[in-house]
Amino acid sequence: MRVVIARCSVDYSGRLDAHLPLATRVLMVKADGSVLVHSDGGSYKPLNWMSPPCKLTVGEPSDADRDAGVGQVWTVQHAKTDDKLVVRIHEILGDHSADLGVDPGLVKDGVxxxxxxxxxxxxxxxxxxxxxxxxxxxxxxxxxxxxxxxxxxxxxxxxxxxxxxxxxxxxxxxxxxxxxxxxxxxxxxxxxxxxxxxxxxxxxxxxxxxxxxxxxxxxxxxxxxxxxxxx
Structure with a gap:
């Protein structure tokens, strides 16, 4: 799993369009390919996400994005639909990757x-x-x-x-x-x-x-x- 803390804006297009303006957020890239965008609130639910199968591509910003202070552009394209998640990163505050291994799954108490x-x-x-x-x-x-x-x-x-x-x-x-x-x-x-x-x-x-x-x-x-x- 890769966890990136960054100042970014997010645009989602596909079945619906959504926009998250510039703010500091947590970007999670999981081993299964999913990408989730979290804020410091809202409990466990991400603000936006892309479920697998999808592909993450990190590219250079356009001239207009660069003029707006964007340093990287993450494009997450779903493999089976036209859904696309575009994350424009202005500043990376933290970037950490770790191999979590195989999860044993949730063991419920009182089943x-x-x-x-x-x-x-x-x-x-x-x-x-x-x-x-x-x-x-x-x-x-x-x-x-x-x-x-x-x-x-x-x-x-x-x-x-x-x-x-x-x-x-x-x-x-x-x-x-x-x-x-x-x-x-x-x-x-x-x-x-x-x-x-x-x-x-x-x-x-x-x-x-x-x-x-x-x-x-x-x-x-x-x-x-x-x-x-x-x-």
């Missing part, structure tokens, strides 16, 4: 797999007397996150999400339709478990006779500080 493992270990969170039958219980359309038995021996299918939305309820509904065809399991009740469940998902779950359970991830992994809570 469904973590929640599934913790709930399997603490199956009583579904209610007293519940017992785990199996994680990733197979069906013809994919595995149910958890299959359990309640205190009366009834089968319970649990779908786990970080954020519970309508799609998750629909997914659990399809699992229940298949599981209830198995005479060894039927009747199978559904539990939709998530750290957060949207109101629309709650309404749909109630209509499908599916119980909703909120999972407290911090408490499940023993990091809940009871002394800091108001209630």
């Amino acid at each position: 469904e797999a973590h929640l599934q493992k913790l709930l399997a270990e603490q199956i009583e969170l579904l209610g007293p007397g519940h017992q785990l039958v199996r994680r990733e219980y197979p069906t013809a359309i994919g595995p149910v996150d958890i299959l359990a038995r309640d205190r009366d021996g009834g089968a319970v299918a649990v779908e786990i999400k970080r954020r519970g939305e309508i799609d998750g309820v629909e997914q659990l509904t399809r699992y229940l339709e298949l599981l209830n065809r198995d005479p060894h399991l039927a009747p199978v009740r559904g539990v939709f478990a998530a750290q957060e469940i949207k109101p629309q998902a709650r309404v749909l779950a109630a209509d499908r006779d599916i119980r909703c359970v909120i999972l407290d991830y911090d408490a499940m992994r023993g990091m809940d500080d009871a002394e800091s809570r108001l209630f």
Whole structure:
């Protein structure tokens, strides 16, 4: 990656035209070919950018640009469209390049797999007397996150999400339709478990006779500080 801090102006042409007047900005040139123009604000979003496949060419300024104080002209041309990003650099304040290597990717804390493992270990969170039958219980359309038995021996299918939305309820509904065809399991009740469940998902779950359970991830992994809570 190359990071350049420069006083520059930027013009974008293609599907739309945009202009950034002269100011100090951060120019990022990534190994994948993308070029991003950042300001010291606006959080993570660049002011303008060009996604790959594209080609960066550094050229000399025209006489008019040179008279205006431009020292370099960066032209970023997209390989498949007419989109073009032109950066006119008046002054370079910093220029640094580094090989970042292969990124391992984002590892999210509290993803469904973590929640599934913790709930399997603490199956009583579904209610007293519940017992785990199996994680990733197979069906013809994919595995149910958890299959359990309640205190009366009834089968319970649990779908786990970080954020519970309508799609998750629909997914659990399809699992229940298949599981209830198995005479060894039927009747199978559904539990939709998530750290957060949207109101629309709650309404749909109630209509499908599916119980909703909120999972407290911090408490499940023993990091809940009871002394800091108001209630």
